[in-house]
Amino acid sequence: MVDVARHAGVSIKTVSRVINNEPNVQRQLAERVLASVAELGFRRNHLARTLRSGQSTATIGLIIEDLANPFYSTIAAVAAEVARQHETLLITASSEEDPQREQQLLRDLCSRRVDGLLIVPAGYDHAFLRPEVEMGTPVVFLDRPAGGLLADTVLLDNRGGAQAGVRALLERGHQRIGILLDSVSVYTMRERVGGAQEALASAGIAYDERLVADGVHDPEGAAAAVARMLTAPTPPTAFFSLNNRITVGVLQELWRRKSRVEVVGFDDFELSHLMPQRFTVVAYDTRQMARTAADLLFQRIAGERSWPRTVTLPTALVERGLS
Amino acid sequence: MVDVARHAGVSIKTVSRVINNEPNVQRQLAERVLASVAELGFRRNHLARTLRSGQSTATIGLIIEDLANPFYSTIAAVAAEVARQHETLLITASSEEDPQREQQLLRDLCSRRVDGLLIVPAGYDHAFLRPEVEMGTPVVFLDRPAGGLLADTVLLDNRGGAQAGVRALLERGHQRIGILLDSVSVYTMRERVGGAQEALASAGIAYDERLVADGVHDPEGAAAAVARMLTAPTPPTAFFSLNNRITVGVLQELWRRKSRVEVVGFDDFELSHLMPQRFTVVAYDTRQMARTAADLLFQRIAGERSWPRTVTLPTALVERGLS
DNA sequence: ATGAAAGCGCTAACAG
DNA sequence: CTGTTAGCGCTTTCAT
Numbered sequence: 149m150v151d152v153a154r155h156a157g158v159s160i161k162t163v164s165r166v167i168n169n170e171p172n173v174q175r176q177l178a179e180r181v182l183a184s185v186a187e188l189g190f191r192r193n194h195l196a197r198t199l200r201s202g203q204s205t206a207t208i209g210l211i212i213e214d215l216a217n218p219f220y221s222t223i224a225a226v227a228a229e230v231a232r233q234h235e236t237l238l239i240t241a242s243s244e245e246d247p248q249r250e251q252q253l254l255r256d257l258c259s260r261r262v263d264g265l266l267i268v269p270a271g272y273d274h275a276f277l278r279p280e281v282e283m284g285t286p287v288v289f290l291d292r293p294a295g296g297l298l299a300d301t302v303l304l305d306n307r308g309g310a311q312a313g314v315r316a317l318l319e320r321g322h323q324r325i326g327i328l329l330d331s332v333s334v335y336t337m338r339e340r341v342g343g344a345q346e347a348l349a350s351a352g353i354a355y356d357e358r359l360v361a362d363g364v365h366d367p368e369g370a371a372a373a374v375a376r377m378l379t380a381p382t383p384p385t386a387f388f389s390l391n392n393r394i395t396v397g398v399l400q401e402l403w404r405r406k407s408r409v410e411v412v413g414f415d416d417f418e419l420s421h422l423m424p425q426r427f428t429v430v431a432y433d434t435r436q437m438a439r440t441a442a443d444l445l446f447q448r449i450a451g452e453r454s455w456p457r458t459v460t461l462p463t464a465l466v467e468r469g470l471s
Numbered sequence: 472m473v474d475v476a477r478h479a480g481v482s483i484k485t486v487s488r489v490i491n492n493e494p495n496v497q498r499q500l501a502e503r504v505l506a507s508v509a510e511l512g513f514r515r516n517h518l519a520r521t522l523r524s525g526q527s528t529a530t531i532g533l534i535i536e537d538l539a540n541p542f543y544s545t546i547a548a549v550a551a552e553v554a555r556q557h558e559t560l561l562i563t564a565s566s567e568e569d570p571q572r573e574q575q576l577l578r579d580l581c582s583r584r585v586d587g588l589l590i591v592p593a594g595y596d597h598a599f600l601r602p603e604v605e606m607g608t609p610v611v612f613l614d615r616p617a618g619g620l621l622a623d624t625v626l627l628d629n630r631g632g633a634q635a636g637v638r639a640l641l642e643r644g645h646q647r648i649g650i651l652l653d654s655v656s657v658y659t660m661r662e663r664v665g666g667a668q669e670a671l672a673s674a675g676i677a678y679d680e681r682l683v684a685d686g687v688h689d690p691e692g693a694a695a696a697v698a699r700m701l702t703a704p705t706p707p708t709a710f711f712s713l714n715n716r717i718t719v720g721v722l723q724e725l726w727r728r729k730s731r732v733e734v735v736g737f738d739d740f741e742l743s744h745l746m747p748q749r750f751t752v753v754a755y756d757t758r759q760m761a762r763t764a765a766d767l768l769f770q771r772i773a774g775e776r777s778w779p780r781t782v783t784l785p786t787a788l789v790e791r792g793l794s
Numbered sequence: 795a796t797g798a799a800a801g802c803g804c805t806a807a808c809a810g
Numbered sequence: 811c812t813g814t815t816a817g818c819g820c821t822t823t824c825a826t
Contacts, residue, residue, distance in 0.1 A: 149803060159813045164805065172811055189602030194582040195518045195528070196803035199818045203805080205518070207562070207583075215551055218741075221544030228538055228565055237579060239530070239562050242551055256560060259517040260530075279512030400745060403793065418541075419742045422723060424793055470726065470747055472819060482797045487821065495795055519819035522802045526821080 149190070156184040167192055198261065208445065209257035210240045210266045211250060218418060219434060220268070223290065226438035227266055234446050236263065245334075247271030258285065264445045269294055286448030290441045292335040293458075300448070301458040302441040306336050306414075309430040309463030310343025310390070313412040316428060316465055317386045318351045320410065326377045326384035328361045328370055328394045340390045340414055359384055370397025371404075378407065389413040392420075392429075399423050399469075412465075420468040431466045472513070479507040490515055521584065531768065532580035533563045533589045534573055541741060542757060543591070546613065549761035550589055557769050559586065568657075570594030581608065587768045592617055609771030613764045615658040616781075623771065624781045625764040629659050629737075632753040632786030633666025633713070636735040639751060639788055640709045641674045643733065649700045649707035651684045651693055651717045663713045663737055682707055693720025694727075701730065712736040715743075715752075722746050722792075735788075743791040755786045 149167075153160040158177055165173050166181040184190070198205045210227050212220040220242075228238045239257060243250035250270045254277065257265060264286040267274075274287075275296035281287055287294075289301040317325050327344055329337050345355055358380065361373035370389065374397070377384055386409060389395040395413030402409055403424045411427040420429060440459055472490075476483040481500055488496050489504040507513070521528045533550050535543040543565075551561045562580060566573035573593045577600065580588060587609040590597075597610075598619035604610055610617075612624040640648050650667055652660050668678055681703070684696035693712065697720070700707055709732060712718040718736030725732055726747045734750035743752060763782055 160803095161805085161813055162811090165812085168805085174811070177812085189606070191578065191582050191603070193522075193584060193803050194579075195521055195584055196818090197805070198518055199516075199522060199803080199820090200805050201818055203818090214548065216545050216548035218541060218544070221541070221547070222539050224544070224547070224563070225537065225539035225565065228563065232564070237562050237564060237576075237583070239560050240547070240551065241555070241560060242548065253560075255514065256517075259514050260560070261516060261518055280514070283512075396742065396745070403745075417742075419719065419740075419745075422719070422726075422742075422746060424745060424747055483820085484797055484822095485795090488796085491821090497795070500796085516819050519802090520821070522804090522819080523821045524802055526802090 149192075152181065152184045152188055152190050155188060156180045204263050204449075205261050206236045207260065207262050208236055208238055208264045208266065208449075209254075209260075209262040210238055211243055211253055211257075211270075212240070212268045213243055213245050213270060215240060215242050219415070222434045223266075223268070223438040226435050227442050230439060230442035230446065234449075243270040245270045247273075251276060264288070264449045266290060266441055266445055267294070268292060271295065274299075286445055288441045288445040288448070290437065298456050300441075300444045300456045302437055302444070303458065303460050304336070304432050304437065305460050305463050306339035307343035307346070309414060309432070310340040310388075311347040312463065312465055313414065313428070313430045314344045314347035314388055315351075317388060317410065317412055318347065318353070320386075322384075322386040322410065323353060324356075324359060324382065324384045324386075326359050326361070326374070326387045327390070328364045328373055328387065328398065329390040330365055330394065331363060337390055344388060344390075364394050364397075367393055367397030367400060370394040371401035374398050374401040375405075378405065378409070384409070386410040386412070391415050392417040395427070395429070396423075399425060399427065416466060416468070421470075423469040426467065426469045426471050429466050429468050430463050432461060432463045437461050472515070475504065475507045475511055475513050478511060479503045527586050527772075528584050529559045530583065530585050531559055531561055531587045531589065531772075532577075532583075532585040533561055534566055534576055534580075534593075535563070535591045536566055536568050536593060538563060538565050542738070545757045546591070546761040549758050550765050553762060553765035553769065557772075566593040568593045570596075574599060587611070587772050589613060589764055589768055590617070591615060594618065597622075609768055611764045611768045611771070613760065621779050623764075623767045623779045625760055625767065626781065626783050627659070627755050627760065628783050628786050629662035630666035630669070632737060632755070633663040633711075634670040635786065635788055636737065636751070636753045637667045637670035637711055638674075640711060640733060640735055641670065641676070643709075645707075645709040645733065646676060647679070647682060647705065647707045647709075649682050649684070649697070649710045650713070651687045651696055651710065651721065652713040653688055653717070654686060660713055667711060667713075687717050687720075690716055690720030690723060693717040694724035697721050697724040698728075701728065701732070707732070709733040709735070714738050715740040718750070718752070719746075722748060722750065739789065739791070744793075746792040749790065749792045749794050752789050752791050753786050754789045755784060760784050 153163045166178045231238045241253045258280050268291045272295040274294045287299045364370050392415035414430045416429045416431040476486045489501045554561045564576045581603050591614045595618040597617045610622045655661050687693050715738035737753045739752045739754040
């Protein structure tokens with residue numbers, strides 16, 4: 149900037165004024181400065197600008213589990229979109245479900261003085277963020293609640309969705325429903341299992357452990373679990389799958405066996421309408437969830453000081469697959 | 472940092488030394504500093520640290536077309552992964568195929584002094600980046616070549632892949648092959664069309680404009696184009712689709728018509744193995760492409776000064792779908 | 795082994 | 811309208 153000032157024969161402050169489109173600069177000078185800027189290939193150092201306290205970095209941070217997963221990349225896309233509307237850039241990082249790493253990344257983002265944080269939490273304890281929050285960095289949690297920290301949170305109605313899904317199967321006369329889930333160590337899974345249990349209980353059906361497969365982490369695992377259950381003495385007449393990766397594995401295994409056992413799966417997914425059998429998904433609007441969270445965050449960044457809110461978004465049953 | 476120094480009763484420089492794990496600090500003092508850091512909730516300002524010239528920001532920038540698209544989110548995920556191995560964070564932004572916006576974002580990233588740039592270019596002219604490149608910001612282009620700028624580039628063998636795809640159909644006896652593409656304004660589409668034409672030409676088959684559908688931007692458009700071609704006087708006996716969104720639309724329309732016309736499509740996609748008919752994809756390794764580009768970028772960041780390279784990655788034909 | 799002082803590139807506050 | 815000066819929070823000399 150000093151170079152530009154010298155080149156244009158003005159003071160550094162005038163350059164600053166021109167760069168920032170401040171009023172009260174003679175046209176003539178401004179043009180000279182702009183010319184020098186172009187000639188010298190000057191680009192303002194945004195970091196230095198930010199250093200003066202009270203300035204914003206025009207950057208927000210997003211922590212998700214896995215950027216390659218469509219659910220999370222949708223969230224990232226919406227976050228980037230909303231950020232852009234606020235002339236802000238987005239730093240995205242994946243925690244890979246590792247609380248340790250999540251904390252590390254969060255600290256790193258804070259040391260970069262991001263204007264705000266959007267978090268799909270992997271860990272259970274976010275108390276370590278309290279100093280940052282108190283120092284004025286807004287934080288919004290997404291898809292899962294925070295631990296040990298009061299903050300805005302946007303969740304899905306996992307419990308209600310699971311209840312509706314199981315109820316649909318019960319209404320179609322099913323009594324033996326196989327339930328497949330990833331891991332109860334994940335909040336959303338716990339909620340969904342809870343909802344399923346509630347629906348069974350209120351229909352007066354006992355929760356049969358043999359009809360529950362835990363630790364199903366991928367489609368292959370789901371296929372194996374389905375095969376196991378279907379060859380057991382009293383096989384289920386329907387499956388309730390607790391996420392879309394599992395649903396895909398279930399459908400694949402059913403197709404392989406030419407079985408037409410009914411399926412309800414939590415989460416919609418791309419191409420679900422082209423799957424080889426009719427089934428039902430518990431759907432929701434991922435973009436809306438992300439948008440709600442991002443909007444909340446920017447409201448906070450803009451100075452909103454109200455008490456932290458928790459928003460719960462609805463789910464809906466939708467028919468999918470080729471009939 | 473001044474506060475910490477005062478609290479610990481040492482100089483600011485000692486705090487700096489402790490924070491940076493520099494040697495030559497008494498255990499005792501170091502512990503006192505660490506205690507103060509914890510108590511005051513101090514977090515080093517990474518931006519200020521970076522301000523001293525010669526320091527790196529430990530941040531790279533990635534420009535893609537659309538973060539919500541699995542192809543790009545895979546690239547972003549790999550970029551973030553490689554970045555993490557270098558203790559670097561990733562700023563991701565979508566250009567939405569808008570050269571204007573791409574340029575704006577790139578300038579913005581440069582003003583944040585990123586250590587390097589990974590670009591899937593939307594525009595045709597990247598000469599405006601030359602000053603930055605000369606000032607030492609490495610740039611690697613991905614999936615499409617740069618315009619007006621010599622830089623490392625990682626591409627796919629679009630031409631060869633398309634040739635192989637069309638050749639496969641010709642070998643199965645097809646003479647009338649319907650070709651569906653998005654827009655020749657996109658580099659990859661031009662290359663793929665070129666490859667298809669070459670394969671037809673070397674088989675002595677004239678390129679029939681009526682068998683080519685341009686401007687197919689989504690599955691619905693693809694379905695409509697397929698419907699149109701199949702009800703024309705001399706319908707094609709096979710389709711070659713130039714991207715996976717189009718392929719999905721083609722498959723859906725064929726299923727609707729209970730037609731078993733053969734299909735070859737460029738790009739593999741998730742769940743392609745569960746599509747309702749056999750078909751062939753021109754597949755490639757997106758992760759490898761992204762990894763190659765990111766590795767190249769970090770080599771440059773580490774000081775590699777060799778002449779810019781262009782790497783072209785191979786494609787392979789793979790059978791997909793339920794038989 | 796520790797500290798004092800200068801300076802990174804910019805903006806805020808105040809003069810002229 | 812324009813310029814001077816003092817910092818922002820940290821690291822890098824260079825003394826001690």
